Amino acid sequence: MANRVAIVGVGQTNHASNRKDVTQAEMINEAVRAALIDAGLKMKDVEAVFTSNMETFEGIYLPDHGASAELGMIGKPGFKVATGGTSGASVICEGFYMVSSGMFDITMVVGFEKQDSGDTTAAITAATTPVWGKGAVTGAIGEFAKQALSYMNSTGATEEHASLVRLKADRAACRNPHAHLRLGLSSTDEVMNSGYLVWPLKMLDFCPQSCGACAIILATGKKAKKITNKPVWLVDAETVHQEAFRAGTFGDPTGTETYTQHVACENLYKRNGITNPRKQIHLAELYEPSSWEEMNLYEHFHLAEPNQGWKLVEEGVTDIDGELPVNMSGGVLSTNPIGATPTIRVAEAALQIRGDAGDRQAHRDVDVALASALGGPNWTVLFLLKRFT
Amino acid sequence: MAEKKKKSEPEYIFVEFNTPRKYRWSTGPYVGKMYHEARMNKKLYANQCPKCKKMLWEPQVVCGRCKVETGWKWKELPQRGTVMQYTFIVYPMWDPHYGEKFANPLPNAMIEMDDGTVIRHFLEETDEKKLKEGMRVEAVWKENEEDRGEGTADIKFFRTIDK
Numbered sequence: 217m218a219n220r221v222a223i224v225g226v227g228q229t230n231h232a233s234n235r236k237d238v239t240q241a242e243m244i245n246e247a248v249r250a251a252l253i254d255a256g257l258k259m260k261d262v263e264a265v266f267t268s269n270m271e272t273f274e275g276i277y278l279p280d281h282g283a284s285a286e287l288g289m290i291g292k293p294g295f296k297v298a299t300g301g302t303s304g305a306s307v308i309c310e311g312f313y314m315v316s317s318g319m320f321d322i323t324m325v326v327g328f329e330k331q332d333s334g335d336t337t338a339a340i341t342a343a344t345t346p347v348w349g350k351g352a353v354t355g356a357i358g359e360f361a362k363q364a365l366s367y368m369n370s371t372g373a374t375e376e377h378a379s380l381v382r383l384k385a386d387r388a389a390c391r392n393p394h395a396h397l398r399l400g401l402s403s404t405d406e407v408m409n410s411g412y413l414v415w416p417l418k419m420l421d422f423c424p425q426s427c428g429a430c431a432i433i434l435a436t437g438k439k440a441k442k443i444t445n446k447p448v449w450l451v452d453a454e455t456v457h458q459e460a461f462r463a464g465t466f467g468d469p470t471g472t473e474t475y476t477q478h479v480a481c482e483n484l485y486k487r488n489g490i491t492n493p494r495k496q497i498h499l500a501e502l503y504e505p506s507s508w509e510e511m512n513l514y515e516h517f518h519l520a521e522p523n524q525g526w527k528l529v530e531e532g533v534t535d536i537d538g539e540l541p542v543n544m545s546g547g548v549l550s551t552n553p554i555g556a557t558p559t560i561r562v563a564e565a566a567l568q569i570r571g572d573a574g575d576r577q578a579h580r581d582v583d584v585a586l587a588s589a590l591g592g593p594n595w596t597v598l599f600l601l602k603r604f605t
Numbered sequence: 606m607a608e609k610k611k612k613s614e615p616e617y618i619f620v621e622f623n624t625p626r627k628y629r630w631s632t633g634p635y636v637g638k639m640y641h642e643a644r645m646n647k648k649l650y651a652n653q654c655p656k657c658k659k660m661l662w663e664p665q666v667v668c669g670r671c672k673v674e675t676g677w678k679w680k681e682l683p684q685r686g687t688v689m690q691y692t693f694i695v696y697p698m699w700d701p702h703y704g705e706k707f708a709n710p711l712p713n714a715m716i717e718m719d720d721g722t723v724i725r726h727f728l729e730e731t732d733e734k735k736l737k738e739g740m741r742v743e744a745v746w747k748e749n750e751e752d753r754g755e756g757t758a759d760i761k762f763f764r765t766i767d768k
Contacts, residue, residue, distance in 0.1 A: 236615050236616070236617055237615045238615070332617075335699055337698060337699060357698075358692055358694070358713055361692035362690040362691065362692045362713075362715060363690075365690055365691065365692060365738070366689075366690050366738075369738055411695075411696070412695035412696070413694075413695060413696045414692050414693070414694050414695060414696070415692055415693050415694075415695055415733075416692075417692075419696075458669065459669040
């Protein structure tokens with residue numbers, strides 16, 4: 217019988233475009249300290265430390281070796297995981313599996329990225345050989361651009377709907393002191409006039425490059441009760457991979473490339489008795505690299521009917537006072553330290569269940585939350601969180 | 606009272622690399638066969654999963670979904686197809702492989718070939734008003750054999766056709 221796993225502490229940096237004031241290791245340490253303070257633990261209480269980061273984004277191989285002291289992992293079991301965009305979620309899976317298996321009672325997982333060091337799109341494009349990728353040179357942006365076009369043509373959504381998603385993200389980010397981009401946007405015109413990057417994606421339709429770190433401390437249910445009076449159940453985790461992009465994109469009309477989202481949902485929902493996700497899930501923190509992807513994900517995770525995702529935004533269902541608030545942190549559109557981006561999704565979902573999200577706290581009661589991650593050729597990781605009982 | 610020592614300011618350390626990168630990626634037999642056919646015969650070849658019968662593009666040793674070895678059954682792909690998705694770069698981007706910043710003038714597209722295989726390539730048509738999902742296109746190859754040898758990059762682009 218697997219142990220139930222609880223989140224007993226979360227900590228994150230104030231994310232920013234540039235962090236000249238600290239080294240990567242010092243930045244990581246900020247999140248590690250914040251999580252320990254949140255849990256009321258000392259580093260000696262943590263039995264194992266797992267980390268995640270996008271290798272080569274900072275131009276160095278093995279970035280964790282320079283931060284083992286700041287990660288508190290010297291003399292302890294632990295290692296780094298790198299699975300592309302999902303890294304910060306894979307690391308939570310690691311910590312979760314380890315506690316669940318009974319191997320450790322308390323683990324810490326830390327995602328980090330310091331993107332002021334180098335060129336992210338350059339690193340992403342290097343996921344394929346030059347011959348396969350020759351001249352495409354769009355990294356992730358071109359893939360999400362093609363998806364946006366497909367979504368527009370197949371659902372009737374317009375560029376204004378994407379702008380509404382962006383505005384919602386910005387309103388949320390402005391309530392979140394940790395968020396990177398807090399632009400104070402007041403109208404869809406500002407998004408519509410932000411200029412095309414890769415048509416039809418505009419500058420403000422796509423996520424930024426951020427510096428930041430996020431740490432989460434996981435414990436068995438038994439330990440959790442002794443550690444804190446506000447643990448949150450990390451009920452389940454599901455991670456699904458697929459082949460490299462043969463041909464196809466995030467919005468592939470053939471459905472081939474959205475396979476992992478379907479499989480991850482089917483497995484997670486089935487194991488946890490979720491038959492009506494829209495009602496049974498109260499809040500979501502989704503990994504939306506583009507404003508269009510958020511509308512796609514509503515549909516892929518069965519939070520909206522097929523081709524109806526954009527209506528949730530139009531009707532305000534996913535806003536702070538809606539029935540299913542999504543990305544009350546400001547989401548990936550506002551903050552994107554890639555190796556930490558999925559870790560932040562889970563940390564923010566936990567804060568919402570605890571009622572500790574401050575100004576960004578959803579107005580409705582949140583007992584059950586979904587957090588997602590996306591990376592590589594549309595790999596998917598999903599987490600289900602619940603109020604501790 | 607001793608003067609307080611001025612705290613040094615944090616800085617970025619900037620290093621410029623100008624060493625050419627020397628990487629060699631092996632094709633293996635499957636992608637190698639595809640490269641060979643493109644170079645020698647201006648043809649696109651894919652292999653087929655013996656179980657689900659799906660054409661595997663790029664060619665590969667196993668079918669990931671069926672989890673079986675594919676064997677050596679090859680089929681030539683048609684050279685005509687239909688544009689499924691497209692986009693074009695507006696803001697120039699950095700190309701890490703070739704060390705230059707540029708906006709490729711050719712739209713990037715997902716093309717569903719007439720047998721259902723989907724491949725990623727470029728379109729000759731650059732007039733935004735003429736681009737649309739569902740447009741019919743045909744492969745245009747690099748003429749000289751010595752210019753070929755880069756797999757699908759041996760195709761210059763896909764040209765719009767009537768049917």
